[in-house]
Amino acid sequence: MKEATKDKFISLILLAVAMSAISGLAVITAFIFKEGLPIMFKVGLGKFLFSSDWYPHEGSFGIFPMIIGSLAVTIGAMLIGGSLGLGCAIVLTQFCPPRLAALLKPCIELLAGIPSVVYGFIGVVILVPLIAEHLGGPGLSVLAASVVLGVMVLPTVTSISVDAIQAVPRAYREGSIALGATQWQTTHMVILKAAWSGIVAAIILGMGRAVGETMAVIMVAGNTLDLPGGILDPVRTLTSNIALEMGYAAGEHRQALFATGVTLFVIIMALNILALTVSRRRTRRVGA
Amino acid sequence: MSDSEHDNNEIEARARRLMGAMKGQEPAAPLVQPKMVVEHFTASFAGAASLKNISLTINPRERLAIIGPAGSGKTTFLRSLNRLNDLEHGFSLFGRILLDGQDIYGPDVDVPALRRRLGMVYATPAPLPWSIYENLTFGPQLKGAKGRDRLDEIVEAALRGAFLWDEVKDRLKMNATNLSGGQQQRLCLARVLALEPEVLLLDEPCSGLDPVATAKIEAAMAELKAKYSIVLVTNNTKQAARASDRTAFFLMGELIEIGPTSEVFTKPVHGRTNDYITGNFG
């Protein structure tokens, strides 16, 4: 066979495989929306998203408490995970001798490998009683979930921030030091400013992961259906809602859970697009 | 005029007559077949022409140097000879390039086989990150060479041809990236020789090398000319003057002048050629 024809043939086979991979992933999106959208419109979009009445047996589906729950837990997670993660990233890149950094980086990445159920378990066994005893409330709370999730997204924030900081040209750092700035001044006045959009992208991506976490949250957040009043109150998130009820849901109830999935999907898509826009803006500016 | 230069003049004249014959008159019997003939060759990328109407011949057992300022199309020309430009998006061409009388851009040409007949060495030494031995056997194995003995033979012959055998014969298993720049470039030359090509295309092969390494490569070229046609693109006019038999001067995609090296450097026909050689521009 002629070479050009053989190459075309191989090309087509590879394309077929690639298309099936991509279409498999596209099918998932289509499926979730197909199952979930109808009931969202049947109940009414406003009512679905903003009502607090989640009574599946009566056909009443309002997921507002879960949205607030996810929001609260995610913001808490980012406050904790974001600051810890950024701190680690700064230490790793600016203040750490290279050999120690080579040891620490894999350690932080190992944190990412620990299963979420283990985090949840430690949360239940240690953190929850601690909160109940010293801060009051049932312990199963927004706070507990925030702490656990914060530690879970920490590696994500760290590794993306490290990439962003390392992308800052050496000349910036050297220029600053040459002008007599201390290392810390260089870090916060020059390097962090330059890496800022990458760091913001890291935090947004971390948020995406926190919003999507299920098992650990189920174990420590309490899963009640009420709107949380403060950080010591128990809460249910969008993900827990799906996981807890999917096993026995049927008919409209199941569709409503898909609709919860659609909401989750949209939120995470928005966060991903936001993260991509933010980091792309940075590349354009730095390149110019 | 030395003997070889006289020969080249004859060849040039005959080639010109041959070209005249091809323009539709009865073909005169050629006394020396050129190895490659480039006929009114124009190469464009996405509509913008990089080479305009190039016509020249490449003769067997000669070294043809191509000189000219940056951007004049020298590398494009070289890459057109072994059809590497096919890989660039938006590449289109007019005219023909004949190798032993056959159009290399014809419809049934086996392109990988063509590329093995025209071995190319690049400006930056590019050893593959494997052992010296593996670098050299890669091409032949693609062609179908098998068996330890046969491969050993090929490796030794290629390294000898590139004047590298003595330096590396005891460390063939060593990773090629551990060689010095000059040795790596000779390895790239050997890699090409292992395929027993017919024409060698050298794109500024000495550009990153010190004078000693450069001299070794030029010595290799002088020996290799006995078996191959060599096309050498170079930015170094002194190198062209001392290491080639004919020289072609390219400027902005056009062939300005071509002739025996001594003539081009002492009595160039065109003013632009003179300007470039004397360093008045470029």
Place this chain on the structure above:
Amino acid sequence: MRLSPTTTQRIAVTILWTLAAATIGMLVFIVAFILVQGMPHVTWEFLTQAPRSMGREGGIFPVIVGTLWVAGLAVMIAAPVGVITAIYLTEYTREGKITLVIRFGADCLAGIPSIIFGLFGFVFFVITLGMGFSIIAGALTLALMVLPTIIRTSEEAIRAVPRSYRDVSYGLGATRWDMVTKVVLRSAMPGIGTGIVLSIGRCFSETAAVMLTAGSALRLPTSAFESTRTLALHFFLLAREGISMPKAYATASVLILAILAINLCAYWVMRRFVAKVR
């Protein structure tokens, strides 16, 4: 009160190092906590026997087997598909709108939470395709979940191979397929391998998606169409239902050690072969 730069530096550095130490401390604490409580119960019998009375007694052998089946099958499906897709995207098409869309899609899907994959797997594989709670349903779902990651890491590994290798290969008379398999893949293998190994680790950790697709049966599975339970899910159920704390810790220990081993394997592969390739 104006602090001198040196003082600010000292304060900042102290805070930063405290944060870093706290992070490492947490990792060490979590791993130690589980292992200390669990290792005493991880005996040879534990690893090779079947569970009795819902896991209160006995071992976790069927669970180990089930985990290996599900994770193994998932990666065996996702790896070839992912690597081939990456090869197609990098070597067989030009950068253009299509590749950007595909890459964006893969990136976004990499961020989709596992529960959504679980939802999909439940309705599509378990119910619509009629597979029931089964290893194959779980494996297919997990394969879809790790596919974007494998595509992305493979693509990056392939892109990292210097362009000169490709030119050299073509110049020596290689066809595109020769060049891709004999030169590019050979150099990109460590990166691709790491991505695949890390995906195995992710399959081991996964709970939500597995729960809804592979089910939670405790029998030793004999075919891919039977339901099974994974280590992570077993641990979750033991802990949450309060069935047996010692067994829970033991299961978690096995799980953590397995994941640590997998991650270390990935690092070792990366360090050893990347050094050679560069």
